[in-house]
Structures are given as C-alpha cells and as structure tokens.
Amino acid sequence: xxxxxxxxxxxxxxxxxxxxxxxxxxxxxxPDGKVxxxxxxxxNKLNYSIVWxxxxxxxxxxxxxxxxxxxxxxxxxxxxEDKHWEAVWGQQKQMRDYYQELxxxxxADNSKSKFLARVYNDGLAFRFxxxxxxxxxxxxxxxxxxxxxxxKFYLPNxxxxxxxxxxxxxxxxxxxxxxxxxKKKHLHIPLVVETPDKMFMAIFESDLYAAKGFNTMKIxxxxxxxxxxSKNSAVSISTRLSSPWRVVLLGKTMGDLVVNNVAINxxxxxxxxxxxxVKPGKSLWDWRVHGYTAKDGFTYGINNESYYRFxxxxxxxxxxxxxxxxxxxxxxxxxNIEMSKELDLAKVIAYAKKKDVEIFxxxxxxxxxxxxxxxxxxxxxxxxxxxxxxxxxxxxxFTRDAIQLSAESNLLINFHDGPVPLAGITRTYPNAITxxxxxxxxxxxxxFTPKAFVRMALINAIQGPLDMNNGIxxxxxxxxxxxxxxxxxxxxxxxxxxxEAARTLIIFSGLVVLPxxxxxYETKQDLFExxxxxxxxxxxxxKVLHAKIDGYLSTARRSGKEWFIGSVHVNGGVLEIPxxxxxxxxxxxxxxxxDKEQTNSKTNPEAYQIRxxxxxxxxxxxxxxxxxxxxxxxxKPID
Numbered sequence: 138x139x140x141x142x143x144x145x146x147x148x149x150x151x152x153x154x155x156x157x158x159x160x161x162x163x164x165x166x167x168p169d170g171k172v173x174x175x176x177x178x179x180x181n182k183l184n185y186s187i188v189w190x191x192x193x194x195x196x197x198x199x200x201x202x203x204x205x206x207x208x209x210x211x212x213x214x215x216x217x218e219d220k221h222w223e224a225v226w227g228q229q230k231q232m233r234d235y236y237q238e239l240x241x242x243x244x245a246d247n248s249k250s251k252f253l254a255r256v257y258n259d260g261l262a263f264r265f266x267x268x269x270x271x272x273x274x275x276x277x278x279x280x281x282x283x284x285x286x287x288x289k290f291y292l293p294n295x296x297x298x299x300x301x302x303x304x305x306x307x308x309x310x311x312x313x314x315x316x317x318x319x320k321k322k323h324l325h326i327p328l329v330v331e332t333p334d335k336m337f338m339a340i341f342e343s344d345l346y347a348a349k350g351f352n353t354m355k356i357x358x359x360x361x362x363x364x365x366x367s368k369n370s371a372v373s374i375s376t377r378l379s380s381p382w383r384v385v386l387l388g389k390t391m392g393d394l395v396v397n398n399v400a401i402n403x404x405x406x407x408x409x410x411x412x413x414x415v416k417p418g419k420s421l422w423d424w425r426v427h428g429y430t431a432k433d434g435f436t437y438g439i440n441n442e443s444y445y446r447f448x449x450x451x452x453x454x455x456x457x458x459x460x461x462x463x464x465x466x467x468x469x470x471x472x473n474i475e476m477s478k479e480l481d482l483a484k485v486i487a488y489a490k491k492k493d494v495e496i497f498x499x500x501x502x503x504x505x506x507x508x509x510x511x512x513x514x515x516x517x518x519x520x521x522x523x524x525x526x527x528x529x530x531x532x533x534x535f536t537r538d539a540i541q542l543s544a545e546s547n548l549l550i551n552f553h554d555g556p557v558p559l560a561g562i563t564r565t566y567p568n569a570i571t572x573x574x575x576x577x578x579x580x581x582x583x584x585f586t587p588k589a590f591v592r593m594a595l596i597n598a599i600q601g602p603l604d605m606n607n608g609i610x611x612x613x614x615x616x617x618x619x620x621x622x623x624x625x626x627x628x629x630x631x632x633x634x635x636x637e638a639a640r641t642l643i644i645f646s647g648l649v650v651l652p653x654x655x656x657x658y659e660t661k662q663d664l665f666e667x668x669x670x671x672x673x674x675x676x677x678x679x680k681v682l683h684a685k686i687d688g689y690l691s692t693a694r695r696s697g698k699e700w701f702i703g704s705v706h707v708n709g710g711v712l713e714i715p716x717x718x719x720x721x722x723x724x725x726x727x728x729x730x731x732d733k734e735q736t737n738s739k740t741n742p743e744a745y746q747i748r749x750x751x752x753x754x755x756x757x758x759x760x761x762x763x764x765x766x767x768x769x770x771x772x773k774p775i776d
Contacts, residue, residue: 161177162175163175163177165215165238165254165256166237166256167237167257167258167261168217168258171190172188172189172258172387173188175188176239176254178208181207182199182203182208183199183252184200185199189387192336194284194332194336194338195283195385196285198281198282199279200263200279201280202250202276202277202278203248204245206245208243210241210242211242211243213241215239215240217236217237218237220234221234222406225407225412227676228396228645228678228694229396229676229678230676231677232398233398234402235257237256238255239253249268250266253265259387259397260384260399262343262399264380266379268377276351276378278351278368278380279367280366280367281364281365282340282366282367283362283364284330284338285332289302290308290328290365291303291328291331292596293574295576296555296576297576298588298589298592299589301329301592301596302331305358305363306360309360312357323355324356325558326340326356327340328340328341331391336389337388337389339385339599340367340384340385341384341600342383342384342560343381343382343384343401343403344405344565345560345562346540346559346561348369349378350371350534351369351370352369352370352533353369353531353533353558354367354369354383355368384399386599390684391595391596391685392683392692395594395595395684396681400560400601401560401563401601404560404561404562406564406565407564408566409568412567415568416549417570417646417673419648419650419668420451420497420649420650420651421451421456421458421459421651421655422459422462422651423444423461424460424652425579425606425652425653427621429611429614429619431656439464439465439477441480444480444488445485445488448489448494450655450659456669457495458648459496460497460498460499460650461482461498461499464477465480468505471511472511473507487520497521497524497525497549497551498516499524499527500512501527502527509539509542514546516548517547517548521548523549523551523570523648526550528553529552530554531556532557533557536556536559540562540566544566548568549568550568550569551570551604552572552573553577553604554573556573558572558600567647571602571646571647573603573604574601575598577606578607579622579623580606583624584629586765587705587706587707587765588687590705591686591687592686592687593605595686598644602645602647604648605640606650606651607637607641607652608649608653609652610637610665610743611657612633616630616742630742631739631742632738632765632766633732633738633742633766634742634743635730635766635767636705638665639703639768640705641668642692642701642702642703642769643705645679649668661743666728666771667728667769670771677696679695682704683712689704689706689707689710691703691705695718700718700770701769701772702772704762704768704769705762706766709762711759711760712762713758713760716755716757717754717755719752719754720754720774722753725751725753725772725774725775726750726775727751727752727771728770729746729747729768730745730770731747731761732744732746732766733746738763738765738766739765758770
C-alpha cells in the first residue's frame with residue numbers, strides 16, 4: 138500500500154515538475170471553465186485559438202513581437218488569481234479580478250521576455266514584458282485575429298456614425314479609402330465582431346498607460362487570411378518595456394461588452410496616493426446655449442451675467458460643475474493667457490466658489506502653447522477644478538503626461554477632438570474623468586440620429602467613459618436654430634425629452650455634461666428630477682438589460698438600494714424589463730418618465746408624462762417608446 142502511494146506521489150510530482158518546464162503547447166481556462174485558450178509555438182510564432190461555450194470563437198491566430206528571431210520557450214507556469222479591489226468611481230464599485238494566467242519565459246536570439254495570457258469568464262488578454270538589458274532597438278507588437286467565417290464587423294468612425302455591419306471584404310475596402318489630408322485611413326478600435334451564430338467579441342487594448350514608448354493600436358483587415366491584424370510599434374527605452382494588453386472581450390449580446398470589466402481589471406492600479414479630491418459629477422455647459430433667449434428677455438453669451446445664471450441653477454439643483462468652453466481667452470503665449478474683455482473670470486470663479494460649484498475650463502492647443510508643464514499649475518492657481526483639453530491629437534505619450542501633470546495639480550481632465558482611447562485609465566488615474574471618443578451631441582453643428590446614438594453607446598463606449606453631451610430639453614428651440622452653436626440644418630434633431638434624459642444615464646461618464654440652458658431645465662423640472670437624482674459618483678452596479686444594434690438599448694445602474702433605468706428605441710416599441718434584480722419581499726416605488734401617445738421625435742418631441750406605482754421583485758415593466766423616443770425609471774425601496 139505504501140509502495141503504491143509512493144508511486145502515485147512520484148508520478149504526480151514528476152508531472153507537476155514537467156508542467157512547469159519547457160513545452161510548446163499550453164491550455165488555459167477561465168475560472169468557470171467555459172473559455173479555453175490554446176497556445177502553441179510553431180515556426181517561431183505563438184499561435185492561439187479561443188473556444189467559448191464549445192464554440193470556436195477564434196480560429197488559429199498569431200502573436201508576434203520577435204522580429205523573425207528564433208524563438209524558444211524556456212519555462213512556463215500556470216496560476217490562478219482571485220483578487221478584489223474597490224474602484225474610486227466607475228460602473229461598478231466592488232471589483233473582482235478573477236482569472237487563470239499563463240506565463241511563458243521566452244528566449245528570442247539575444248532577447249529574453251515574459252509573455253502573459255490571462256483568461257477571464259468573459260474575455261482574455263495578452264501582454265509581453267522585455268527585460269531592459271535585452272531590449273532590441275525597435276518593437277512591433279503584432280497580433281492576428283481569425284474569427285469565424287462570415288462574421289460581421291462594427292467599429293467607431295471618428296465623429297461620424299459607427300461603421301457596420303461589414304464583411305471582411307468591406308472592412309478591407311474601408312481601410313483603402315483616403316483619410317484626412319491624403320493620409321491612409323485609420324480604422325478605429327474597439328472592433329466589434331458578431332459571429333454567424335450571434336455571439337460577440339470586442340478587440341482593442343488596455344493599459345496603454347503602462348506601455349511607455351508604444352503608440353496607439355492600429356488594425357487592418359487581411360482578406361486572404363480572413364483575419365484582422367493589429368499592430369503597435371514602439372521605440373526601445375532604457376527601462377523595462379511592457380506592451381499594452383491585447384484584449385478580446387466575449388459577450389452573448391453586444392450590450393454585455395459595454396459593462397465588461399476585463400479591460401479595467403487589466404489596467405495599472407491607482408497611482409494617486411490620495412483620490413479623495415476626485416469627484417465625478419454632472420456639469421452645466423455654456424457652449425450650446427450661446428444665443429438662447431430666456432422668457433425674461435435675457436440672451437446668453439460669454440459674459441459674467443450668463444455664467445452667474447448657470448452657477449445659480451447648478452447650486453440650486455446639486456449640480457457639481459459648470460464648464461466654460463472656448464472663447465474665455467483671446468490669445469496664448471508661453472506663460473501668459475490673455476482673457477476675453479467681455480468676461481471677468483476671477484469674479485465668476487469667486488462667485489462659483491461662494492455657491493459651492495466647481496469650474497471646468499476649456500483649453501485649445503491650436504490657439505497657442507502656454508507651455509504644458511505650466512498649464513495645469515496655472516489652472517490650479519486660478520481656482521478651477523478641471524480642464525477640458527481640446528485638439529491635442531492622438532498622441533499617447535503626450536496624453537499620458539497631461540494626465541499625470543493634471544493629477545499633480547489636483548485637476549480633473551476631459552479630452553476632446555480625437556483623443557487617445559486609453560481603456561482602463563480611470564483605474565490608474567481616476568482624474569481622467571471622460572473623453573470625447575465619439576460624436577458629441579450637435580458637434581460640428583450636426584445632430585446625430587437615434588440610430589447613431591445606439592451605435593456609439595454599444596461600440597465607442599466599450600473603451601471607457603464618453604463625453605457625449607446628452608440632455609437637450611429645449612428640442613424645439615434647437616430645431617428652430619435659436620442657438621448660435623446648434624445644428625446648421627433646422628429640424629434635424631430627432632429625439633424626445635425622455636430619450637434625452639435616458640441618454641444621460643445610458644452613456645457612462647465621470648462628467649455628465651448637460652448642454653441646455655438653465656431655463657430649459659426649469660420649465661421641465663419634474664423631468665429633470667431623473668437627472669438631478671442620478672449619483673454619477675456612486676454607481677455600485679451596472680447592467681445592460683436589452684441591446685440591439687440599430688434597434689434599442691436599456692441600461693440599469695444601482696446606487697445603494699436605488700435603481701435608475703434608461704431606455705431608448707430607434708424605431709419605437711415596447712421593451713419588457715423584469716425587475717428580478719430587486720430584493721425579495723420588499724416594496725418599491727417606481728417613478729416613470731415616459732413618452733406620451735402624442736409624442737413624436739420629429740414633430741412633437743417635448744411631450745412627456747410622469748407617473749408612479751408600487752412594485753415588487755416579480756414585476757415586469759413594459760417600457761413603451763415612440764420612434765426615436767425614450768423611457769426612464771427611478772426605483773427606490775419603501776422604508
């Protein structure tokens with residue numbers, strides 16, 4: 138008996154030792170066993186495939202950073218991790234980082250590296266780390282992705298409606314189109330893949346912050362191989378070189394991808410010693426209100442009296458911020474910003490401070506260079522809380538530096554105009570509060586459609602918080618061109634006030650920027666209650682309840698024991714929303730903010746109704762919406 142036991146023990150010991158040594162084929166599984174990643178070394182390339190719920194989501198694909206060198210796997214280990222951490226703010230407060238990891242020790246000619254693959258229940262990721270002593274001069278981090286044949290692709294399209302559904306051939310044709318100023322067109326991430334059997338993947342990157350020297354990930358279509366190719370290039374640096382994580386999210390619906398936590402779990406943990414000063418919230422904004430005339434005859438512009446009105450309304454409605462956009466200054470030189478003569482900014486900032494409202498100030502790099510190493514110190518010195526940074530471009534190192542410098546001055550930062558999609562950065566630097574990685578409402582004097590909104594909410598939003606500027610209540614005034622910064626084409630804004638309210642919840646952001654005049658919200662104060670009550674900085678949980686591209690979207694967010702639900706519908710219809718996420722044996726009050734029978738997104742957009750009822754967990758709510766309309770619910774327990 139003892140001899141038999143000894144033989145079994147030795148067999149297990151030898152097997153375990155062999156598993157930790159060199160080999161060329163590896164299999165890593167998600168904690169729930171539903172995702173299987175297979176990695177092998179063939180022809181000096183790492184090959185991989187992905188199986189999820191028994192379906193091959195990714196055919197054999199490749200991972201390379203060796204520049205054609207001879208590759209040897211010297212050692213490997215597989216480990217399991219289950220860690221918990223708390224987000225400063227986000228779509229979810231309590232985070233679980235739960236995965237199985239493969240670590241390979243790789244030798245490629247004169248360089249040595251670690252290759253990491255992590256497999257989660259709803260996604261996976263790859264990264265390599267080069268030791269500083271063996272860095273080659275130039276690095277190309279290239280991955281291929283070979284989804285099922287006949288898959289469809291969706292992707293952001295700058296400030297235009299996202300592209301898709303595209304075949305691999307159509308995606309290839311898209312990348313051949315000329316870009317701006319005659320340059321080759323750049324395909325944007327995240328790339329969403331819809332398989333023939335209606336399962337979804339998102340391909341992008343995370344923790345670019347920690348990948349010093351790397352530029353933003355680029356993607357291309359390879360028609361012959363039926364594959365997507367992603368590339369990052371980097372110049373070797375003197376310290377250890379870490380690549381960004383290549384991320385593949387998995388979802389049964391496209392909505393699952395938007396609330397997936399893999400990318401933020403992969404990000405570098407919080408670098409701020411003290412995050413107490415980082416306060417997400419809602420903000421009024423002056424830019425879209427210029428030229429609006431209130432019923433008392435007052436016309437808004439760039440002046441103190443206009444800004445005092447914004448601040449008064451913000452203070453009375455628990456809105457944390459007021460954002461002053463372009464034209465508060467006229468000229469910029471190193472070390473000097475010349476103020477607009479129509480505005481006494483110091484008085485505005487002092488007035489806001491007295492009212493307990495914080496100020497965000499815009500900055501446009503095209504108008505001159507103040508000197509970025511001094512810019513954030515200056516903003517702090519004049520007493521503002523945040524900066525809206527415009528036209529800095531897709532420059533990774535520059536963006537990283539701006540985030541760090543703003544943090545050193547305790548400033549929140551909001552990037553606009555084609556920013557870097559730094560997925561996961563809100564974990565690393567929570568002061569990077571939002572970014573306009575989308576078409577913001579009415580930007581370039583255009584009004585996007587209900588279809589474009591759903592597309593951006595399901596595609597662009599995968600990479601993180603978006604500053605989309607939803608929440609227009611004076612829709613008729615905007616359509617009548619009563620604003621200096623409204624759409625060029627009259628009657629081109631097709632939406633409803635309930636849809637606008639719902640959009641402020643659906644689009645996740647650390648700064649919910651409200652684009653309308655205080656009077657527009659005052660006249661619909663009962664509807665504005667839904668926005669007013671939303672605790673932007675205190676979301677404990679988020680769910681996408683319904684999601685269909687070009688169809689509809691319904692998002693629920695919980696703060697404490699209260700739930701807020703926002704829904705929109707492109708074509709109009711009814712969404713059944715089960716309240717199975719509520720607690721058992723409790724009574725809840727629901728306040729509904731709804732389209733009416735006579736509401737019409739083109740001809741009667743401001744008609745709405747509000748009602749309440751008492752419900753329990755087993756209730757199923759029928760959210761009825763007109764074409765282009767919306768539906769909101771505020772659910773709170775009865776004490």
